[in-house]
Amino acid sequence: MSLQDAAVYLLLGAGVACEVIACLGVVVMRNVYDRLHYVGPAALGAVLIAAAVWAREGPSGIALKATVLAAFLVVASPALAHGTARAARLSRFGDWRPQREEGIEVEDS
């Protein structure tokens, strides 16, 4: 097994493991906010898989597509997580800001 093959196996395995851990986290956690924490590692997995494609193919069309996909997911995933948390709070409380009934100290505005 060459060094290149080892790098591909390592990166691909780590990327897929990130996705599986994210998936298990989303299933196991108790509420929507806890589940959201596990969407982040999915973008990291995309970067690792793109790196695996680069390690196998070098500069090529599929490597460029993998890079574009990983870059998009790295940017979009946190934005969506933020939007989901905001929408969940709006749905529950009618406002995204901390509420008094949550037991969080809130400054009077």
Place this chain on the structure above:
Amino acid sequence: MNEWEIATVVLMTALIPCGWVCLRRSFAEGVVAVQLAGTIGALALLVLAEGEGREPFGDLAVVAAPLSFAGVLMFLRFLERMR
């Protein structure tokens, strides 16, 4: 099966728990699962294209990710209005 095809099978299998969360949990939690499923699905398409040596199929993954993003944004809009 090569390593890329095995990775594709693992990623596709990871979609099943996301579907379970969508079916059995609240709407907000389902949106989180759909968000993750979009990411995993796009990566599965990319890995499958690499495994099969069909570079043009990588375009499917590049298109699927923004479409999934837009779909989740629409669900978030519904979630915001839901009380």
